[in-house]
Amino acid sequence: MGASCQPVAPVSVLGVEIAEKAFEGAPVLRDLRFDLAEGEVAALLGPSGCGKTTLLSLIAGLDTDFAGRIERPEGALAVVFQNPRLLPWRSLAQNIALIPGSGGMARARELLNAVGLAEAADQHPEKVSLGMQRRAALARALAMRPSLVLMDEPLVSLDAENVGVMRGLIRGLLAESGATALITTHDRREALALADRVLEIGDTPARMLRDRRSPLDREERRNTEDVEALYRAWFSDPARAAE
Amino acid sequence: MDSPLSRALWPVLSLGGLALVWTGAALLIASPVLPDPLTVWQAFLREASQGYWIHLGATLLRVLAAFTLAMAIGSAIGLALGRSGRADQLFGGWLSLFLNLPALVTMILCYVWFGLTEVAAITAVAINKIPNVAVTLREGARQLSRDLDEMAHVYRLPWQQRMRHVVLPQLAPYFAVAARNGLALVWKIVLVVELLGRSNGVGFQLGLYFQEFDVAAILAYAFGFILVVQIIEYGVIAPWERHANRWRR
Numbered sequence: 001m002g003a004s005c006q007p008v009a010p011v012s013v014l015g016v017e018i019a020e021k022a023f024e025g026a027p028v029l030r031d032l033r034f035d036l037a038e039g040e041v042a043a044l045l046g047p048s049g050c051g052k053t054t055l056l057s058l059i060a061g062l063d064t065d066f067a068g069r070i071e072r073p074e075g076a077l078a079v080v081f082q083n084p085r086l087l088p089w090r091s092l093a094q095n096i097a098l099i100p101g102s103g104g105m106a107r108a109r110e111l112l113n114a115v116g117l118a119e120a121a122d123q124h125p126e127k128v129s130l131g132m133q134r135r136a137a138l139a140r141a142l143a144m145r146p147s148l149v150l151m152d153e154p155l156v157s158l159d160a161e162n163v164g165v166m167r168g169l170i171r172g173l174l175a176e177s178g179a180t181a182l183i184t185t186h187d188r189r190e191a192l193a194l195a196d197r198v199l200e201i202g203d204t205p206a207r208m209l210r211d212r213r214s215p216l217d218r219e220e221r222r223n224t225e226d227v228e229a230l231y232r233a234w235f236s237d238p239a240r241a242a243e
Numbered sequence: 244m245d246s247p248l249s250r251a252l253w254p255v256l257s258l259g260g261l262a263l264v265w266t267g268a269a270l271l272i273a274s275p276v277l278p279d280p281l282t283v284w285q286a287f288l289r290e291a292s293q294g295y296w297i298h299l300g301a302t303l304l305r306v307l308a309a310f311t312l313a314m315a316i317g318s319a320i321g322l323a324l325g326r327s328g329r330a331d332q333l334f335g336g337w338l339s340l341f342l343n344l345p346a347l348v349t350m351i352l353c354y355v356w357f358g359l360t361e362v363a364a365i366t367a368v369a370i371n372k373i374p375n376v377a378v379t380l381r382e383g384a385r386q387l388s389r390d391l392d393e394m395a396h397v398y399r400l401p402w403q404q405r406m407r408h409v410v411l412p413q414l415a416p417y418f419a420v421a422a423r424n425g426l427a428l429v430w431k432i433v434l435v436v437e438l439l440g441r442s443n444g445v446g447f448q449l450g451l452y453f454q455e456f457d458v459a460a461i462l463a464y465a466f467g468f469i470l471v472v473q474i475i476e477y478g479v480i481a482p483w484e485r486h487a488n489r490w491r492r
Binding site: 076077099124126 | 397400401408412491
């Protein structure tokens with residue numbers, strides 16, 4: 001067990017160099033630099049309001065007003081927003097099918113089946129729970145076979161049962177698709193449960209505090225449902241203890 | 244809870260009551276200036292055999308033309324102003340100006356500039372309605388969800404799909420309001436335009452019967468037109484609105 005077991009792909013998919021991002025003159029992010037390798041799943045860990053969503057918006061290209069440089073992958077980029085942002089006037093299946101390159105309704109139903117929503121495929125988003133909407137949004141993100149998936153607090157506001165379901169789906173579907181992923185979270189346990197690597201940001205303006213690989217490999221994480229054990233494993237890691 | 248039958252019964256009883264009050268007032272006054280409902284019905288039957296439908300058809304065609312023109316142009320202007328702050332700064336004042344321009348002035352100017360033609364009549368009506376549509380749709384465009392806009396951007400939806408799946412459904416309630424108000428306004432203005440400068444249509448007929456003091460014929464035309472507009476409301480606009488909003492809880 002440990003970082004040495006992790007398969008590290010040499011190809012960098014995402015390169016982030018943010019010198020500064022400010023809102024109305026007030027800096028929010030400063031001196032943030034990191035790369036993500038192909039297939040790597042990283043958690044962007046930090047307290048609420050520290051700028052994680054802002055950083056995700058910059059990477060997604062939704063906000064271009066910053067000093068620095070971001071190298072994005074050639075292929076598709078998908079975002080799983082915290083608010084699922086499904087079209088309320090379209091069914092879950094239609095929400096997926098209308099994404100260019102998604103493969104239409106047949107594949108939309110396959111993907112919904114993969115996230116356990118086969119029965120709800122023809123329901124409208126407002127008629128299903130937040131957990132189901134999040135799962136549909138995850139299916140939509142994977143529909144375009146993205147090279148990079150950005151997820152903004154995918155487990156926040158879900159009940160314990162849905163957290164478990166969603167966590168399993170994220171791990172399984174990302175592993176299956178081979179996509180690189182960056183997942184924001186304010187929860188260290190969640191970061192450890194989902195990611196190969198944890199990028200911890202904080203302070204004002206937010207800067208990189210720590211950039212560490214998880215002490216557990218993917219197989220170990222998949223087989224370990226007790227997140228507390230992961231948490232203890234992280235703290236028992238000598239490198240962490242030395243910090 | 245009210246059954247559908249009792250819900251329908253109350254308006255019918257209410258309208259019946261109004262007809263009774265009207266009949267009573269007509270009997271009390273006993274003058275051609277306030278004919279009773281039966282006299283109006285007889286006037287309707289007389290007019291129906293003498294070109295009533297041709298005049299009604301001419302008016303409806305003008306309403307349709309002016310309404311379509313006003314909705315198309317007004318929606319485009321409203322969307323542009325709602326989406327672009329700079330455009331709104333530049334042209335928002337124009338909207339206020341045209342909103343406050345009296346309808347009669349527009350009609351007279353159009354007839355003076357373009358002559359007593361069909362184009363002038365329809366243009367005059369459309370010009371009166373365009374600012375109302377633009378203001379309604381500008382508000383709709385301002386309320387468009389930024390979240391969904393970003394989603395469409397991230398997932399690279401082509402602009403046609405964005406319009407069809409993201410923008411237009413959000414604007415549906417605003418289109419319904421603009422259409423409903425537009426219809427109510429347009430048909431009233433069309434009657435005045437016809438009264439001033441056309442040789443057919445319900446407005447022209449109303450002017451004719453005003454000169455003859457034939458109140459029964461005037462009411463026959465008015466009620467016929469109200470009936471047609473109600474059919475459009477309940478047969479076209481309301482079902483479309485229900486269809487557009489069927490996804491809501």
